[in-house]
Amino acid sequence: MKSAVETLNPTRVRLTVEVPFEELKDSLDAAYQKINQQVTVKGFRKGKIPARVIDQRFGRGAVLEEAVNDALPKFYTEAVNEAELTPLGQPEVDITELKDGETLNFTAEVDIRPTLEIPDYSGIEVEVDAIEVSDEDVEKSVEQLRERFASTSPVERAAEDGDVVTIDLEAKVDGDVLEDGVASGVSYTIGSGELLDGIDEAVKGLSAGEEATFTSELKGGSAAGREAEVTVKVTQVAARELPELDDDFAQLASEFDTLDELKADSTKRLANMKQYDQATQAQERVLDKLLELVEVPVPEKLLEDEVNTRKHNLEHHQLGQMGLTLDKYLEIQGKTAEEFDTETREAAVKGIKTQFVLDELVKKENLGVNQEELTEHLMRRAASSGMSPDQFAQAVVEGGQVPLLVGEVARGKALAVVVEAATVKDTNGEIVDLDDEDEETEETTEATESADEKTEG
Numbered sequence: 062m063k064s065a066v067e068t069l070n071p072t073r074v075r076l077t078v079e080v081p082f083e084e085l086k087d088s089l090d091a092a093y094q095k096i097n098q099q100v101t102v103k104g105f106r107k108g109k110i111p112a113r114v115i116d117q118r119f120g121r122g123a124v125l126e127e128a129v130n131d132a133l134p135k136f137y138t139e140a141v142n143e144a145e146l147t148p149l150g151q152p153e154v155d156i157t158e159l160k161d162g163e164t165l166n167f168t169a170e171v172d173i174r175p176t177l178e179i180p181d182y183s184g185i186e187v188e189v190d191a192i193e194v195s196d197e198d199v200e201k202s203v204e205q206l207r208e209r210f211a212s213t214s215p216v217e218r219a220a221e222d223g224d225v226v227t228i229d230l231e232a233k234v235d236g237d238v239l240e241d242g243v244a245s246g247v248s249y250t251i252g253s254g255e256l257l258d259g260i261d262e263a264v265k266g267l268s269a270g271e272e273a274t275f276t277s278e279l280k281g282g283s284a285a286g287r288e289a290e291v292t293v294k295v296t297q298v299a300a301r302e303l304p305e306l307d308d309d310f311a312q313l314a315s316e317f318d319t320l321d322e323l324k325a326d327s328t329k330r331l332a333n334m335k336q337y338d339q340a341t342q343a344q345e346r347v348l349d350k351l352l353e354l355v356e357v358p359v360p361e362k363l364l365e366d367e368v369n370t371r372k373h374n375l376e377h378h379q380l381g382q383m384g385l386t387l388d389k390y391l392e393i394q395g396k397t398a399e400e401f402d403t404e405t406r407e408a409a410v411k412g413i414k415t416q417f418v419l420d421e422l423v424k425k426e427n428l429g430v431n432q433e434e435l436t437e438h439l440m441r442r443a444a445s446s447g448m449s450p451d452q453f454a455q456a457v458v459e460g461g462q463v464p465l466l467v468g469e470v471a472r473g474k475a476l477a478v479v480v481e482a483a484t485v486k487d488t489n490g491e492i493v494d495l496d497d498e499d500e501e502t503e504e505t506t507e508a509t510e511s512a513d514e515k516t517e518g
Contacts, residue, residue, distance in 0.1 A: 092127035281384035422475035
């Protein structure tokens with residue numbers, strides 16, 4: 062077999078392959094055997110029909126077509142390996158010549174990973190937010206904890222903001238009560254925004270036993286997205302009472318004996334959260350700087366596939382679970398379809414470039430992934446997926462996704478190398494020493510893992 066490579070652009074090549082006919086022998090034998098099992102010819106036992114009879118009855122062309130279809134993947138793979146290419150996606154194959162008993166010639170156009178030059182990245186400098194915990198931050202944290210320990214008690218008055226009301230609901234569309242549009246004994250905090258648009262205005266001012274009707278777009282159920290006439294009846298009004306901020310509250314809400322100790326712990330926790338946010342911010346900004354340094358051509362077909370995948374996942378998985386349509390989501394976000402398309406495309410480009418650059422760094426820095434690192438990453442992914450580690454690991458193995466996880470870990474390590482070499486300062490001008498820089502960030506993982514399936518092999 063002979064093959065030659067023609068570079069069409071930095072991310073696409075055309076392979077021209079010439080196969081001597083004798084190399085088709087195994088595939089021809091297999092084609093005759095397959096046809097033997099599928100047809101019957103009077104006077105011959107099934108599976109024992111001679112090749113010449115098959116040629117006469119069904120045509121040599123049918124046999125050649127079966128043989129070529131069987132052989133092409135093998136010859137294509139051999140040509141790819143010989144040229145040391147890294148293809149992306151499936152090739153476009155065109156048989157240019159097929160002469161029975163002489164030769165098989167074909168071309169295969171396919172996208173490939175571009176060759177990248179990673180420049181010196183040690184000069185990267187980024188600025189991140191300083192870690193500052195204000196008294197206001199601490200007070201807000203303690204107040205949120207106080208809200209969790211609020212109690213309620215029934216009151217004989219009209220409902221007000223912040224009250225907890227017990228309500229019955231009935232939704233009608235086009236005058237008919239929906240089967241799944243009736244609910245009784247629902248507990249709702251006025252002002253929380255957790256139910257239907259317009260419900261706060263409807264229940265405020267109502268006392269127990271009173272009702273009101275309002276119009277709202279349903280967020281879920283059989284008539285999700287449609288306008289409904291909703292009747293709400295208040296059966297109880299309860300006022301929320303917050304505990305006093307004192308040492309007794311500290312003992313009730315935490316393991317601490319005094320309010321001062323509770324506030325000190327809140328200060329420490331907030332500082333740790335801001336430190337994590339600072340590290341994530343540093344990694345994101347270093348990644349952006351790194352991508353600016355490298356010229357990364359993006360295969361158009363890969364980009365279109367990635368854009369479509371992102372749109373499909375958002376529309377049919379994330380929004381579907383929330384009972385939202387894409388149009389409603391865009392309305393809530395205040396975006397036009399054109400703005401959404403532009404943002405999705407930009408995110409897809411960044412995701413693909415991120416993977417290409419970090420994968421190149423993995424090779425350049427000779428980074429490997431050991432079992433412990435892979436296990437730790439698997440545990441994190443399992444936790445975020447809501448599955449047990451064993452369930453997640455089984456799904457990964459059965460789905461052949463282990464190489465993808467290895468790639469995610471390796472790319473996280475590659476980014477950590479760049480972050481470690483970069484100069485990171487906070488907004489106060491102080492040098493930031495990142496302790497957890499060896500952790501791959503959620504930003505990096507999300508930016509790359511969705512492109513993994515299309516760029517592996």
